[in-house]
Amino acid sequence: MTATETPPVTDAPAGDSAAVHRVSVARTYRFELVKLVSQWRIRLVVLACWLAPALFVAAVSEQSTLPSDTLFGRWMHATGWAGSLVILGFAGTWALPLLTSLVAGDVFAAEDRLGTWRHLLVAVRSPRRIFAAKALASLTVILLMVAGLTLSSVAGGLLAVGDHPLVGLDGHLLSSSDAAGRVLLAWACALAPTLALAGIGLLGSVALGRSPMGLLLPALVALAMQLAQMLPLPVALRVALPGYAFISWNGLFTAPGQLRPLLIGVVVALVWAVVATLLAYLLFLRRDFTNPTHDTAGRRGITVGVVPLAALLAATFGVIALATPSSGSGISxxxxxxxxxxxxxxxxxxxxxxxxxxxxxxxxxxxxxxxxxxxxxxxxxxxxxxxxxxxxxxxxxxxxxxxxxxxxxxxxxxxxxxxxxxxxxxxxxxxxxxxxxxxxxxxxxxxxxxxxxxxxxxx
Incomplete structure (x- = not known):
């Protein structure tokens, strides 16, 4: 071909150009994960999750006074497995709701505060892939934090006290291997309500934009559920709350195990996680990204977010009330x-x-x-x-x-x-x-x- 000749023209389909520039979910996920872990507050919290429980359990186990007002606290001198359950009780009440607020509750709102939505959309070219990547990155960081809390608390207890049998909630003695399996299973069950709070965090982050209420929503929901658990509610309504699995893991430490409330609590929490995440996804796709001042869904956020979750709570309560004969407080x-x-x-x-x-x-x-x-x-x-x-x-x-x-x-x-x-x-x-x-x-x-x-x- 000479300098005066023109290169041949090929009739490439119009979609090929878009395909060349398409950014995959995997690549967008890696980008969002790097953005999350590059924040100093996320790094500090992850580090604390992997170090603080071990130090706390080891320090408390050496004290003459134990936290006997907490579940399994009175056995921290006897076995290293008790300390991890004490941490689990604290994590379900305070730590995990705050962690989900910090990660899932801020993953979308951060783009509103920084005004970077248009840059991200130009780079990725798909709101669907952006949502998937951000949700997966949040899930990864939350799982990393939960894994740190679990392994750190177990390691601290075993190093400080040792691998000894654990006394269950009905007084029977659990062997070391049995205690290990049940402790890890209890932490795994606590993942379900954590995912439910994470889904609520994603919904709040999408619906409320740069408002601080989006960041606080999972923690506020968890606090409301804790207050509700202290009220004389019907047992069916108590079990229908998505945070009940933070409590019902206690049933793993009886013989025979009280597994029915635990399984119901886990299923309810997972349903909440799926529904809340789906609502956040639908709300995100309907957002008007051409308007830089539009950082909240307003009434649509209430309609698409609050009303379906309230309906889900009512439906869950009705199903559990019909499926179980228990009534009143359930304490006879x-x-x-x-x-x-x-x-x-x-x-x-x-x-x-x-x-x-x-x-x-x-x-x-x-x-x-x-x-x-x-x-x-x-x-x-x-x-x-x-x-x-x-x-x-x-x-x-x-x-x-x-x-x-x-x-x-x-x-x-x-x-x-x-x-x-x-x-x-x-x-x-x-x-x-x-x-x-x-x-x-x-x-x-x-x-x-x-x-x-x-x-x-x-x-």
């Missing part, structure tokens, strides 16, 4: 009596071994419990700190039955703390020599859990 006298009897029998055997007394089985003890709430005219059901239980048991070869009194503080979510009220030699405070050092009498105080959705006709 019969359930509490069975739970206390079971826990006392298991813990009595632990005390017997620690005091080097002859072993006795739960069947030989034949432990029974009689509980009353408040005065005679008060309904014998529901939460409260006025439950009083008398446990009766029998020892082989001893004609007289033993009795012990407990004062119970039962919360609305079915958790309770039993405080020994005599006789002192049975459930009073005294130290017992164990393989890990001196520990309080296991029958002095113990935590328990009532299954709110139990379907037994006696419950």
């Amino acid at each position: 006298q019969a359930k509490i009596q069975r739970s206390v009897s079971t826990a006392f029998a298991h813990l009595y055997r632990i005390q017997t071994r620690e005091l080097n007394r002859p072993d006795v089985t739960e069947a030989q003890l034949r432990a029974t419990t009689a509980c009353t709430k408040g005065e005679d005219k008060v309904a014998q059901e529901g939460p409260g700190n006025d439950w009083r239980c008398v446990v009766t048991w029998h020892l082989p070869g001893v004609e007289a039955a033993g009795t012990a009194i407990y004062q119970l503080d039962v919360t609305s979510d079915g958790r309770y703390v039993a405080d020994g009220d005599g006789p002192k030699e049975v459930n009073g405070y005294f130290l017992v020599r164990t393989s890990t050092g001196d520990a309080p009498n296991p029958l002095w105080q113990f935590d328990g859990n009532v299954e709110l959705l139990h379907t037994s006709p006696k419950g």
Whole structure:
């Protein structure tokens, strides 16, 4: 070809030009992930998730005073697995909602504050791929944070205390391997409500734009759910809340496991995660990017966001109410009596071994419990700190039955703390020599859990 000749012209389809410049989801995802982790606040939070739990668990485990008001806190001297569950309880209440707010609640709003939407659209050429990339990048960072909380808390407990058996919420002893599996499974179950909050964060970030309310929305929703769990709600409504799996993982640490509320809570949370993310996606596609002052969906955000989620809550409540026969608070006298009897029998055997007394089985003890709430005219059901239980048991070869009194503080979510009220030699405070050092009498105080959705006709 000479200099005067013109190059041949090919009839390329019009779509080929667009195909050459198309940016894939994978490439856009890497770009969004780099943008997220390049922020100093994200880096600090990720680092804290991987270091702070280990340091906290190790430090608390060495203290003489333990956080006995938290679930499994009283066992932090006995096993390294207890510390991770203490962190999980704190994370479900405060840490995970704040982390999802920081990441998912800001991933779209940051573009509004910086005014970079037009540049991003010109580079990627697809709102759909932008949304997918931002959602996946947020999910990646959130999973990295949860993994850090899990592994760090487990490592801190095992290094500080050791791999010892864990006492469950019904007093039975979990082997080290069993405890390890259940602790990791509990963290995995907590991912479901975390994803639900992340979906709500994406929705708030899209709908509210540069408004700080979008950033705070997951934390505010989590706080509202915590306040709701403290109210005397019907059990079906309590389970229908997307954050219930932050509580129902307790059922993994009973024998048999209280899995029904946990499975319902996980499914409900995952449905919320999918619906909230889909609503955010639809709202994002309808946004007018040609108007630089348009950073919020206004009434459309309320219509597309709040109304469907409220309808989802109502529908979930209706389905659970029809599918489960439980009514009211779900806390009955019969359930509490069975739970206390079971826990006392298991813990009595632990005390017997620690005091080097002859072993006795739960069947030989034949432990029974009689509980009353408040005065005679008060309904014998529901939460409260006025439950009083008398446990009766029998020892082989001893004609007289033993009795012990407990004062119970039962919360609305079915958790309770039993405080020994005599006789002192049975459930009073005294130290017992164990393989890990001196520990309080296991029958002095113990935590328990009532299954709110139990379907037994006696419950």
